[in-house]
Amino acid sequence: MRKIDPNNFTMATRGTSREVNRQIALTLIRTHQPVSRADLARLMETSRANVTLLISELINEGLVREGAQGNQKLRGRKPTFLYLNSQNSVAVAVDVRASKTFLMVTDSIGRQIGDIVSFPTKFDPQEFIKSLSDQIRKALNQYADSSNCIGVGIVIPGVLDRKSGVVLHAPTLRWRDVNLLEPLQREFDGIEVYLENSGKACALSQIWSVRGDGTALSDIVFVSVSDGVGVGIVINGEIVRGAHNTAGEFGHVPLSIDGPQCSCGANGCWEAYISNLATLSRYFGRNVADRKPQALDIAEFTIDDLIARARSNDSKAITALHSTARYLGLGLASIINAMDPSRVYIGGEITEAWDLVESLVRDAIKERTLTSELGETPIRIVPAVEYPRLRGAVALVTAPAFAAPKVA
Amino acid sequence: MRKIDPNNFTMATRGTSREVNRQIALTLIRTHQPVSRADLARLMETSRANVTLLISELINEGLVREGAQGNQKLRGRKPTFLYLNSQNSVAVAVDVRASKTFLMVTDSIGRQIGDIVSFPTKFDPQEFIKSLSDQIRKALNQYADSSNCIGVGIVIPGVLDRKSGVVLHAPTLRWRDVNLLEPLQREFDGIEVYLENSGKACALSQIWSVRGDGTALSDIVFVSVSDGVGVGIVINGEIVRGAHNTAGEFGHVPLSIDGPQCSCGANGCWEAYISNLATLSRYFGRNVADRKPQALDIAEFTIDDLIARARSNDSKAITALHSTARYLGLGLASIINAMDPSRVYIGGEITEAWDLVESLVRDAIKERTLTSELGETPIRIVPAVEYPRLRGAVALVTAPAFAAPKVA
DNA sequence: TGTAATATGTCAAATGTTTTAACAAATTCC
DNA sequence: GGAATTTGTTAAAACATTTGACATATTACA
Numbered sequence: 112m113r114k115i116d117p118n119n120f121t122m123a124t125r126g127t128s129r130e131v132n133r134q135i136a137l138t139l140i141r142t143h144q145p146v147s148r149a150d151l152a153r154l155m156e157t158s159r160a161n162v163t164l165l166i167s168e169l170i171n172e173g174l175v176r177e178g179a180q181g182n183q184k185l186r187g188r189k190p191t192f193l194y195l196n197s198q199n200s201v202a203v204a205v206d207v208r209a210s211k212t213f214l215m216v217t218d219s220i221g222r223q224i225g226d227i228v229s230f231p232t233k234f235d236p237q238e239f240i241k242s243l244s245d246q247i248r249k250a251l252n253q254y255a256d257s258s259n260c261i262g263v264g265i266v267i268p269g270v271l272d273r274k275s276g277v278v279l280h281a282p283t284l285r286w287r288d289v290n291l292l293e294p295l296q297r298e299f300d301g302i303e304v305y306l307e308n309s310g311k312a313c314a315l316s317q318i319w320s321v322r323g324d325g326t327a328l329s330d331i332v333f334v335s336v337s338d339g340v341g342v343g344i345v346i347n348g349e350i351v352r353g354a355h356n357t358a359g360e361f362g363h364v365p366l367s368i369d370g371p372q373c374s375c376g377a378n379g380c381w382e383a384y385i386s387n388l389a390t391l392s393r394y395f396g397r398n399v400a401d402r403k404p405q406a407l408d409i410a411e412f413t414i415d416d417l418i419a420r421a422r423s424n425d426s427k428a429i430t431a432l433h434s435t436a437r438y439l440g441l442g443l444a445s446i447i448n449a450m451d452p453s454r455v456y457i458g459g460e461i462t463e464a465w466d467l468v469e470s471l472v473r474d475a476i477k478e479r480t481l482t483s484e485l486g487e488t489p490i491r492i493v494p495a496v497e498y499p500r501l502r503g504a505v506a507l508v509t510a511p512a513f514a515a516p517k518v519a
Numbered sequence: 520m521r522k523i524d525p526n527n528f529t530m531a532t533r534g535t536s537r538e539v540n541r542q543i544a545l546t547l548i549r550t551h552q553p554v555s556r557a558d559l560a561r562l563m564e565t566s567r568a569n570v571t572l573l574i575s576e577l578i579n580e581g582l583v584r585e586g587a588q589g590n591q592k593l594r595g596r597k598p599t600f601l602y603l604n605s606q607n608s609v610a611v612a613v614d615v616r617a618s619k620t621f622l623m624v625t626d627s628i629g630r631q632i633g634d635i636v637s638f639p640t641k642f643d644p645q646e647f648i649k650s651l652s653d654q655i656r657k658a659l660n661q662y663a664d665s666s667n668c669i670g671v672g673i674v675i676p677g678v679l680d681r682k683s684g685v686v687l688h689a690p691t692l693r694w695r696d697v698n699l700l701e702p703l704q705r706e707f708d709g710i711e712v713y714l715e716n717s718g719k720a721c722a723l724s725q726i727w728s729v730r731g732d733g734t735a736l737s738d739i740v741f742v743s744v745s746d747g748v749g750v751g752i753v754i755n756g757e758i759v760r761g762a763h764n765t766a767g768e769f770g771h772v773p774l775s776i777d778g779p780q781c782s783c784g785a786n787g788c789w790e791a792y793i794s795n796l797a798t799l800s801r802y803f804g805r806n807v808a809d810r811k812p813q814a815l816d817i818a819e820f821t822i823d824d825l826i827a828r829a830r831s832n833d834s835k836a837i838t839a840l841h842s843t844a845r846y847l848g849l850g851l852a853s854i855i856n857a858m859d860p861s862r863v864y865i866g867g868e869i870t871e872a873w874d875l876v877e878s879l880v881r882d883a884i885k886e887r888t889l890t891s892e893l894g895e896t897p898i899r900i901v902p903a904v905e906y907p908r909l910r911g912a913v914a915l916v917t918a919p920a921f922a923a924p925k926v927a
Numbered sequence: 928t929g930t931a932a933t934a935t936g937t938c939a940a941a942t943g944t945t946t947t948a949a950c951a952a953a954t955t956c957c
Numbered sequence: 958g959g960a961a962t963t964t965g966t967t968a969a970a971a972c973a974t975t976t977g978a979c980a981t982a983t984t985a986c987a
Contacts, residue, residue: 451761
């Protein structure tokens with residue numbers, strides 16, 4: 112039961128029904144391809160005639176193409192299979208991190224083209240925009256005509272204002288009020304540029320993925336543990352943004368209000384217990400707050416090193432990881448109690464050590480979840496090789512074509 | 520950008536556009552009444568012709584009625600004002616609490632008819648159902664023909680399974696797996712019975728209210744502080760339910776994982792710091808866990824008494840309230856960081872002492888919110904005399920007529 | 928091999944919308 | 958009393974789904 116917002120509604124026009132059904136058909140082709148018109152008619156519980164009309168429009172627009180004929184054992188006319196058409200146009204995905212910036216070109220339905228390239232992230236906004244523009248141009252020249260690029264999706268580790276395209280605050284990049292969208296949009300005239308926060312992008316990457324693990328769910332939480340803790344929440348197939356686009360900051364929900372100081376200034380945030388920095392500090396037996404800010408990006412000893420040591424039976428490393436695991440679980444329990452998601456995705460370096468920590472995480476979750484069902488909430492690891500941020504950047508560009516139209 | 524769920528979508532039919540626009544028109548009449556067809560055409564940015572058609576359908580169905588002609592100073596034909604039609608049918612709202620059960624009859628658009636009645640809550644499910652049925656019948660006989668009752672909305676302080684209508688766990692009532700819906704539905708054949716958790720119902724009461732404070736918002740959180748802490752979250756005009764209908768349990772997010780034991784078994788839950796019981800325990804200088812369970816419902820000294828003492832300058836009472844205020848604010852900061860709502864509503868006895876605690880609550884919120892904007896998130900008190908739970912029960916019955924149709 | 932059975936896909940008419948344009952109705956201004 | 962203005966209605970056009978018939982293509986089987 113959804114309330115209609117009397118200040119912000121969308122009337123249905125003569126074409127709304129068609130628009131809705133078109134998007135449903137597209138979505139079904141995307142998740143069920145290869146699929147015939149008759150299959151779609153059954154899935155959509157409508158007539159084949161209607162499907163023919165919808166599909167002919169999609170084919171005319173170049174979004175769908177007919178492929179080979181199906182081979183089924185039954186008798187009757189063979190179906191012509193339908194496929195999404197990658198349409199000879201491409202998308203660019205960019206993942207900006209403090210250490211490096213990653214870039215990937217995909218076709219219009221999000222399949223990777225060529226290699227993922229990376230280059231150092233310039234901290235000066237002007238220089239950053241220059242170098243990013245150069246890299247995008249280079250990639251487009253290599254893998255496509257820049258003329259048919261449908262968009263550039265950029266993922267930023269920070270809070271941003273989506274309307275103005277301004278990065279309000281990106282701690283690891285030391286950016287405040289940096290206007291990225293405008294200069295990039297000017298640089299790439301006619302190509303849509305999308306910006307998104309990295310936690311939210313990771314969540315997007317999961318709901319828009321069409322991979323092995325069955326169909327992507329619509330109510331999920333993505334927790335990304337790295338220098339900080341990023342969280343993206345999806346409810347009803349839509350990212351939760353909140354009134355100021357800052358929703359999802361579970362990283363600063365406290366485990367103990369008198370706990371260690373967090374980079375945000377408050378004490379005892381979840382992030383202060385489970386970030387890579389927190390784990391490392393625990394290993395070195397020092398207080399997180401002791402680390403000087405400059406040391407953040409020139410980490411000589413990384414969490415990956417710590418995990419390696421844990422694997423070679425360094426008991427201090429194991430202890431540090433185990434503590435992190437327990438705190439991770441305790442915080443996840445809060446998220447699960449609060450949002451009751453169908454699944455929780457976890458990304459970040461800690462996933463490389465999942466076999467070492469999983470049972471502790473699960474125990475801690477059960478310790479604080481309110482019902483046994485909540486304690487069993489499925490958790491899925493997203494390893495770094497799946498590039499969730501980059502996949503999220505892809506979704507920014509390619510997903511709108513499949514999204515539900517706004518109605519009522 | 521909402522993803523279409525390929526396993527659970529709704530096709531648009533020939534009549535979908537009409538259905539959507541009908542509901543928009545209804546919503547606008549509800550929030551702007553009295554309003555003319557021409558006004559609606561302007562609000563909806565469509566032609567008067569279209570409005571005429573939509574409205575004539577609504578009038579035929581008895582949902583809308585024409586009223587007096589408008590008196591405007593400008594020249595031109597006078598508009599005929601449209602009103603929601605209360606339609607000679609009624610709704611019953613029930614608020615079940617451990618101490619008492621409250622009951623109210625309203626017209627079909629949620630306006631109170633007669634008085635609010637209350638009666639002792641029977642703890643035995645069988646007896647409860649019997650006594651509730653009697654009271655509903657009595658009220659209906661007094662205020663309406665039972666023949667034209669459109670529904671009964673019942674609010675329960677506990678976790679429930681909406682599909683089966685079973686109360687899974689209501690601690691204060693000491694209920695487990697009590698099937699309420701089935702016997703009541705049998706008792707009131709043909710009348711729809713709705714069940715809802717009290718935290719979620721309170722949130723519903725606010726988004727569906729049409730009162731002085733401008734139009735109701737669509738992204739809000741309702742925090743109800745009483746024996747326990749109930750939270751209802753609304754995102755995009757829709758209650759957040761989660762995979763098991765248990766979303767919203769921010770009451771059990773910890774302030775300190777080593778804090779006082781909570782009724783849920785875990786330590787340091789927000790609820791263990793701010794529930795009425797916690798405040799009282801603080802006043803009496805004892806540990807919350809010391810209180811025996813039996814004492815829960817036979818509280819000889821209530822939070823209202825404590826507030827009264829604080830008002831007559833009992834310094835211990837003031838201190839206890841001030842502590843609660845601070846913890847309340849610290850927990851609210853977590854909710855605000857996580858959900859970034861447009862507004863937070865607070866209900867419960869503590870609202871009676873709001874002038875004593877407001878500034879401390881606000882300070883604590885600012886202490887832990889991530890941005891200054893979040894620190895300024897508006898907070899509105901909902902005093903007991905507004906009966907938020909009962910209003911939520913009303914919305915369960917009367918709101919579906921105004922809700923957006925499910926599309927895509 | 929030919930015919931029946933069956934499944935896919937298309938076409939055209941029927942039906943229910945919004946949209947457009949014209950018009951009737953009612954009121955004020957001058 | 959007529960022009961101007963606003964409200965509300967009507968009828969035709971445009972555009973969608975829906976329905977039923979039909980062409981197309983393939984297999985099963987006598």
